[in-house]
Amino acid sequence: MTATQPDLGTWVGKGIDRVEGPHKVTGTAPYASDVTLPGMLHAVVVTSTIAAGSIVKIDSSALLTLPGVRAVFTHENFPRLNTPTQVLFGEAPVVPMQDARIAFHGQEVALVVADTPQEATEAARLLEITYAAEPPLLDPAGQRRETLPSSPDTSRGDTDAGWAAADVRVGATYRTPENTNNPLGLMGCVAVWDGDHLEIHDSTQGTIALRTILAGMFGVPESGVRVRVPYLGGGFGAGLNQWPYKILAAGAARELGVPVKLMLTRPQMFRLVGHRPNSEHQVRLGAARDGGLTMIEHRATSLSSMDFPAVGLLTSGTPHLYDCANVATVERTVRLNRRYPTSMRAPGEAEGNWAVETAMDELAHELGMDPLDLRLRNLATERDPATGKPWSSNAVIECCRVGAELFGWSRRDPRPASTREGDLLIGQGMAACGFFAYMPMSQARVTIYADGTAAVRSAATDIGTGTYTIITQVAADLLGLHPQQVDFQLGDSDMPASAHSGGSGLASSLSNAVIDAVSHLRGELLALAGPDSPLHGLAPDDVVCRDGALCRRDDPSAREPIADLLAGSGLVELAADGRLRPPEGAARDMVHAAAYGARFVEVAIDPMIGRLRVRRVVTVTDGGRILNKKLARSQILGATVGGIGQALFEDTLTDPGTGRVANGTFGDYLVAVNADVPDVEVAFVGEPDRYTPSGTKGIGEIGLVGVAAAIGNAVFHATGRRARDLPITVDQLM
Ligand code: MOS
Numbered sequence: 001m002t003a004t005q006p007d008l009g010t011w012v013g014k015g016i017d018r019v020e021g022p023h024k025v026t027g028t029a030p031y032a033s034d035v036t037l038p039g040m041l042h043a044v045v046v047t048s049t050i051a052a053g054s055i056v057k058i059d060s061s062a063l064l065t066l067p068g069v070r071a072v073f074t075h076e077n078f079p080r081l082n083t084p085t086q087v088l089f090g091e092a093p094v095v096p097m098q099d100a101r102i103a104f105h106g107q108e109v110a111l112v113v114a115d116t117p118q119e120a121t122e123a124a125r126l127l128e129i130t131y132a133a134e135p136p137l138l139d140p141a142g143q144r145r146e147t148l149p150s151s152p153d154t155s156r157g158d159t160d161a162g163w164a165a166a167d168v169r170v171g172a173t174y175r176t177p178e179n180t181n182n183p184l185g186l187m188g189c190v191a192v193w194d195g196d197h198l199e200i201h202d203s204t205q206g207t208i209a210l211r212t213i214l215a216g217m218f219g220v221p222e223s224g225v226r227v228r229v230p231y232l233g234g235g236f237g238a239g240l241n242q243w244p245y246k247i248l249a250a251g252a253a254r255e256l257g258v259p260v261k262l263m264l265t266r267p268q269m270f271r272l273v274g275h276r277p278n279s280e281h282q283v284r285l286g287a288a289r290d291g292g293l294t295m296i297e298h299r300a301t302s303l304s305s306m307d308f309p310a311v312g313l314l315t316s317g318t319p320h321l322y323d324c325a326n327v328a329t330v331e332r333t334v335r336l337n338r339r340y341p342t343s344m345r346a347p348g349e350a351e352g353n354w355a356v357e358t359a360m361d362e363l364a365h366e367l368g369m370d371p372l373d374l375r376l377r378n379l380a381t382e383r384d385p386a387t388g389k390p391w392s393s394n395a396v397i398e399c400c401r402v403g404a405e406l407f408g409w410s411r412r413d414p415r416p417a418s419t420r421e422g423d424l425l426i427g428q429g430m431a432a433c434g435f436f437a438y439m440p441m442s443q444a445r446v447t448i449y450a451d452g453t454a455a456v457r458s459a460a461t462d463i464g465t466g467t468y469t470i471i472t473q474v475a476a477d478l479l480g481l482h483p484q485q486v487d488f489q490l491g492d493s494d495m496p497a498s499a500h501s502g503g504s505g506l507a508s509s510l511s512n513a514v515i516d517a518v519s520h521l522r523g524e525l526l527a528l529a530g531p532d533s534p535l536h537g538l539a540p541d542d543v544v545c546r547d548g549a550l551c552r553r554d555d556p557s558a559r560e561p562i563a564d565l566l567a568g569s570g571l572v573e574l575a576a577d578g579r580l581r582p583p584e585g586a587a588r589d590m591v592h593a594a595a596y597g598a599r600f601v602e603v604a605i606d607p608m609i610g611r612l613r614v615r616r617v618v619t620v621t622d623g624g625r626i627l628n629k630k631l632a633r634s635q636i637l638g639a640t641v642g643g644i645g646q647a648l649f650e651d652t653l654t655d656p657g658t659g660r661v662a663n664g665t666f667g668d669y670l671v672a673v674n675a676d677v678p679d680v681e682v683a684f685v686g687e688p689d690r691y692t693p694s695g696t697k698g699i700g701e702i703g704l705v706g707v708a709a710a711i712g713n714a715v716f717h718a719t720g721r722r723a724r725d726l727p728i729t730v731d732q733l734m
Pocket of ligand 1: 205235236237238240343344345346347501502503504701
């Protein structure tokens with residue numbers, strides 16, 4: 001049986017402040033945009049103004065006479081690079097400016113390098129490009145479309161039989177729009193070469209992935225590429241791919257022999273670093289009169305670009321949440337002349353949950369059953385219904401029950417359009433959700449010093465979610481130190497390789513790597529204990545680190561000061577490496593459950609003007625062991641704001657004639673702001689997860705999932721009108 005790590009609990013769980021907070025609020029935390037190097041030039045990307053076709057002519061000679069302009073790169077003179085074969089996170093990098101072909105409106109076609117950003121920007125504006133345009137493929141229902149499978153089809157039982165056997169059936173089509181990842185920090189980089197050695201300061205969510213890709217593209221050893229990301233201003237998934245901008249900057253820096261800085265503008269963030277693609281879902285549900293599901297069918301389609309794989313994951317949660325014998329999922333992606341899609345917070349699963357949890361609400365209404373009772377009747381809590389294997393943990397029922405209690409769900413009048421306050425229509429809705437496990441490999445090195453302090457090093461990134469702090473807490477507990485005695489250094493690809501900050505997997509992956517490293521470190525320290533030591537002959541799990549000493553776990557009076565152990569061997573420090581280990585014991589036969597949740601929402605709608613206000617949110621999450629309750633709450637709060645934006649505002653529009661982004665600025669692209677967000681009540685339930693020693697499950701993305709469906713279901717309860725297309729806008733409410 002895998003025991004969860006017993007040494008966590010002194011600092012782990014506490015809501016301590018962010019350890020890097022003072023650096024951030026005093027402006028001393030270095031972001032890529034802050035990096036300035038001697039002799040550094042500034043690069044600006046020029047993007048295409050057609051969506052399909054090719055470049056006939058770019059005359060950059062006139063630009064080279066402008067003040068400050070040092071170079072203009074196009075497909076004609078940008079270096080030919082290798083196409084890396086390695087695909088990370090399922091998304092292959094694109095090598096930019098290798099030929100004249102144009103595959104989407106806004107594609108990188110030139111790079112202007114100048115002494116200042118202003119000079120580069122002005123010159124970029126003046127560059128004249130002649131295109132041979134072709135009719136772009138922009139209609140997802142058009143004749144010439146190419147479709148690809150984007151998640152494996154799944155099937156269990158017989159959905160036709162389940163449909164025939166049902167007493168009550170619902171079926172509808174649900175749509176979600178394109179959403180753009182808009183981290184506060186504009187993405188960008190500074191690249192500098194020293195011979196065949198490249199150093200790049202960037203905004204990536206994955207230092208090692210970027211190292212691998214740059215080494216492959218430029219044909220240099222991975223050991224010679226160093227990626228530095230001590231801080232980045234958010235990501236939401238836009239930092240998971242290694243976008244062309246950084247390849248352009250690295251290429252220009254190599255050609256020119258000087259450091260090159262390239263910062264994207266906000267409008268370029270809408271074009272060059274991905275987005276959550278549009279999706280469409282056909283969902284059919286059948287149930288017996290008692291509410292037991294007899295079938296679930298989920299067919300989904302998303303959009304992609306010509307050269308990029310699909311993001312997928314639209315249907316990946318569907319087979320697992322509900323205990324139903326007959327389930328089928330099918331998912332396709334349509335290639336169009338559109339910008340690259342990418343992961344965006346709970347990619348795919350957030351959209352799939354919107355469709356299925358809205359359909360569940362429709363089913364509850366048709367059954368005359370409380371939507372909460374329909375969930376409780378069907379949620380799969382013991383075993384994964386797709387594999388029949390036990391979950392490593394699953395408190396989704398508790399999420400629903402605790403949320404209903406906090407919200408006061410039992411006082412809800414189930415009849416739609418039944419609750420009024422003056423002229424306002426009041427509605428209450430809920431949704432259940434899961435965000436399934438993803439835990440890529442991480443490694444970490446733990447070093448203990450003679451002065452009693454320790455350092456943890458890993459090439460991980462902290463996208464603002466709290467990695468610095470939670471890993472400091474984990475290490476403090478394992479080493480018996482105060483967090484101030486632990487220095488966690490990250491964001492440098494020269495440190496032990498780490499997973500990216502993605503798929504909500506890093507907290508689990510890295511905390512388990514640190515647990516493994518400290519176990520090895522205890523072994524190393526034990527090896528220093530002489531034959532007369534009270535610790536002689538013990539195994540790493542028989543001892544713990546407490547108050548600067550290595551102690552017997554079952555008798556802490558048997559101890560050796562760590563400083564004495566080091567000094568006795570002439571050491572001033574001792575380091576050990578660790579990595580995420582496969583599950584052991586009973587956990588091997590379990591399905592690693594990630595997080596679950598239940599969302600409860602109240603809306604108030606003024607039907608005269610179609611104004612919708614989210615008035616209350618109760619959000620309950622099963623995240624396994626919570627490493628820092630303050631930061632965990634912040635994660636869920638932020639994700640709830642994102643969910644409100646997804647439900648009501650966010651909608652990146654593409655002009656159907658030209659393929660151009662029609663609203664790619666914060667003036668035109670609406671996000672939820674303070675006035676749109678009510679007080680949000682955040683609660684956590686559940687136990688430490690059994691799959692890994694840290695007992696953690698990812699909570700970076702689950703907070704968004706379910707919010708949109710709960711809001712849409714509240715809108716139905718308020719008005720009796722069913723919203724099936726996001727965002728839910730005024731015209732749907734009047
Ligand atoms: Mo998240 S979409 O894995 O940054």
